[in-house]
Each structure stands twice: as C-alpha cells, then as structure tokens.
Amino acid sequence: MPKRVHSASDRDDDAEPSSNQSAPKRTRKNDICQELYDAIRAYKSEDGRLVCENFIRLPSKRTHSDYYTLIKQPIDLIRIQQKIRTDEYQTLEQFIDDIELLLTNARTFYRKNSNECRDANDLSKYFYSRLNNENSNQKRILKKNHEIDNEEIIEKKRRGSRQSNGILTNGTTIKIEHDESNNNNNDNNFSIDPYYFEEFFTAIYNANINERVMSEIFLFLPSRKLYPDYYLIVTNPIDLKMIATKIQKSQYLTLDDMENDLLLMISNAKKYNDPKSQIYKDACALRKLITTVRHELELALKTKNDRLRLRKRDVLLSSEIANIDYPEEPDDEDVIRIQQDRQQQNDDGIDSDTSSLGEEEDSFRILYNAVKTYKLGAQSLIDPFMKLPNKRFHQDYYEEIKKPIAMSLIKKYIKKGRYNNLADLFDDLKLMFNNAMQYNQEGSLIYNSAKKLLDVALTKAHELGYDENKPRLKEARVNILVVI
Structure with a gap:
C-alpha cells in the first residue's frame, strides 16, 4: 500500500520547519x-x-x-x-x-x-x-508564481526610497543600495538571461559523434504524407525548429521548461523508432547530453557565471533555425515512389541496423564484411559510410558528388547479384571512399577514415585474388571480337 502523504492540516501549526529542505x-x-x-x-x-x-x-x-x-x-x-x-x-x-x-x-x-x-x-x-x-x-x-514574484519585485521597488535595509531568511540584516537610474534595467532581474537558453540549444544542436551531427534528424518533424503513422503514435510532436522558435519568442521561463521540450522530442523518437535503429541510439545519446548540459547551466546560473554573455555578440543559432522554412511536402507521385523504394529495401533484407551479411565463404561477402567490421583500436570507422547523407540537409553533397553510393546500396547490389566479379565490387567501394575524400576536408576524421578503409578494402581484395592490372571480362570479349 502506498505511503500516506500528510497534508498541511495533519501537521502542528507550531511545529518547527524541517532542516531537510528537499x-x-x-x-x-x-x-x-x-x-x-x-x-x-x-x-x-x-x-x-x-x-x-x-x-x-x-x-x-x-x-x-x-x-x-x-x-x-x-x-x-x-x-x-x-x-x-x-x-x-x-x-x-x-x-x-x-x-x-x-x-x-x-x-x-x-x-x-x-x-x-x-x-x-x-x-x-x-x-x-x-x-x-x-x-x-x-x-x-x-507561471502564476512568476507573476506573483513580478508583482512583489515591483512593489519593493516602489518602497525602495523608504526601505534601506533587508532581512534574509536566516535573520541576517543586509544593507540595500538603491540606484534609481537603473530601476528600469533591474525590473527583469528575477528572470533568467535568455542566453542560457541559447547556450542550451547550441550545445544540443552541435552534438556529434565522429563528426556526424546527431541533431539533424530532429530538426524537422517527419513528413505527414510519408509517415502518417508517426502522428498516430506520437501525440505531442515537437522538433528543434519549434524549440528554437519558442526561444526567440521568450516562451521559456526556466531551464526546466526547455529541458522538458527537449526530452519530449527525444521520447517521441524513442517511441516511434526501432530500438536497434541509429535514430533511437542517437536519441539515447542526446538524452544523456541534455541532462548533463542542463546541470552545467544550472551551476553556471547559481554561480553567476558571466561567460555565457559573450555569446550576445555572436549570431544566434536559435534565430537561424527558427527562420528556416519547413521542407515542402512531396507530391503524390514522389510519395508512391519513395514508399515503393522503402518496401523494396525491406524485401531485399536491408535492415535498419545494417547488420553484417553472414559468414558465407563468398568473396563478395568477405570483402564487404572486412570493410564493415574493421576497427582502429576499439573504434569502428564505417558508420559515416553506411547510408547516404540526407538530401534535406546536404543538398550541396549531391551537387558535388555525381555518383553517390553507400554501404547499404553495396549490400543491396550484392544480394541482387549485380556484381559480375570482385573487381566490380571493389570499384564501388573505391568510389564510395573517394567520394568521401572529395567532399570532406583533407585531414578531417571522415577523410582519414575513408583513406584507411580504402587501404583495408584493397588489401583484402588482393588476398581474395583481385588484380587491378587484370583485364575485365567485358574488355577481354571486346579484344576477341576485334581479333576475329
């Protein structure tokens, strides 16, 4: 049976307050x-x-x-x-x-x-x-307490010229210095500096793992046409753009308010997505970060840390995000095409966590798994190459890269028997890593990972009998036809 919670009427009115304030x-x-x-x-x-x-x-x-x-x-x-x-x-x-x-x-x-x-x-x-x-x-x-506090502060300021001393809750008397010239500026002393919210938002938005920004998928809510079931499962949808807009409109009174919205966003993602999916894993990682940043900001607020005020001179990220337009909904033809592609991927067995293809003694599968499972120390390098960048957020990628390809597509091609020989498979792996080195800055983590994995692929391909100097089957047929 639950413990009984004593009401105020149960307690002796003359009892001393407990020392345990929590x-x-x-x-x-x-x-x-x-x-x-x-x-x-x-x-x-x-x-x-x-x-x-x-x-x-x-x-x-x-x-x-x-x-x-x-x-x-x-x-x-x-x-x-x-x-x-x-x-x-x-x-x-x-x-x-x-x-x-x-x-x-x-x-x-x-x-x-x-x-x-x-x-x-x-x-x-x-x-x-x-x-x-x-x-x-x-x-x-x-909100009601906030309004009451505001009224009390205004009333105290009216009495400012008549009251020069104040009493703290512990009985200590303190001298109050009044500066009538700053009365207008001090009216908002009870509220949190809005740049604490800005710092909170920026920390979450810029969170990344191995230079992969985790927040991108949370920027906009899913398309209602493409994911109608999302809005049946998630009853209170929210995204980062909505949170940024609330910051700009000063709708958050406390850090708790903003934290609740961020946690709601994370909870929605975990509710809708498969626990094995990358989105679910990113949501878990972001949830821990939200709690950590919230505590750090609370500490800075209590210690009156002015470091955050330096961000006032910067361009505010929440303002930029709030002003971004939502992507246009796809037309009916695009919806049908995208849904068919998604169904085909499911039929091909391309699962959400892109698991390995198995232990069959097949040269294609061995080469694929050698690249996918390679680790540098304890660090896996393949994550940025598993799926193509999201077109909604990386349009410039598709303008620069003419033949985009990712491990998920290569896996699909293997299953459908698209590759005639090991050289064809290696060509696609090489193309994928060259694309990454072309798009990303030299010396970056993704660039270095692509370079290393290309070496791994080449070494394993040689072990499996790949010879870059050997003429391809199609080339050999052409030569025979010419001789005849």
Missing part, C-alpha cells in the same frame, strides 16, 4: 510518479479490459526463455511500484525511463499486430497524455 520536493515527485502509475494500472479499453494486464508481471523464465534472450533489461509494473515505494526514483525522468523501457520491451518482443503490441501502443498514448497534463499543471503553477 523533502517537500521529493514527496511531490513521488506523488506524481504514484499518480501516473495508478492511472496506468486503472486504464481500461472500451470493452472494460485492463490494458496493462500483460505488463503487470514478467513472463515466466521457464516457459518464455526466449524473452530473456532478446530483452536485455526486463522490467514489469510490479518492479516499478516497488521502486516508487522505496523512493528509488531520484527524478521524474527516471520513472518515465522505466515506463518507456517497459513499453519498448513489449514492442520489441511481441509481433507488430499482436494484442500485446497494440496494448503497448495504446498505453503509451494514454501515459503521455496524462504526463503532458501533469506538465501543463506544473507550468500553470510556475
């Missing part, structure tokens, strides 16, 4: 977690069935051993309830993470059209609608 905040956090948990447990379908029924307890290890082979972090609602009662959740975000994990596990293990998967999607929509209502209530309270 207790009310922790109690409020637990209350929210418990309210959301109870809502999930009580949620029923139209026919009166408990939607959470399949998620209350984990499957039996004896009868469902395959579940524990596939799911690396199993969790059920009983465990989540235990963590609430024992105060294991330090933040609301940790509770949300466990709910996300619970639902993601269900979508991963059960078939897409199964009742369990449908229940997970239904429960996810309901949970986030309740969570957003909770956030809205908190924001209304925050």
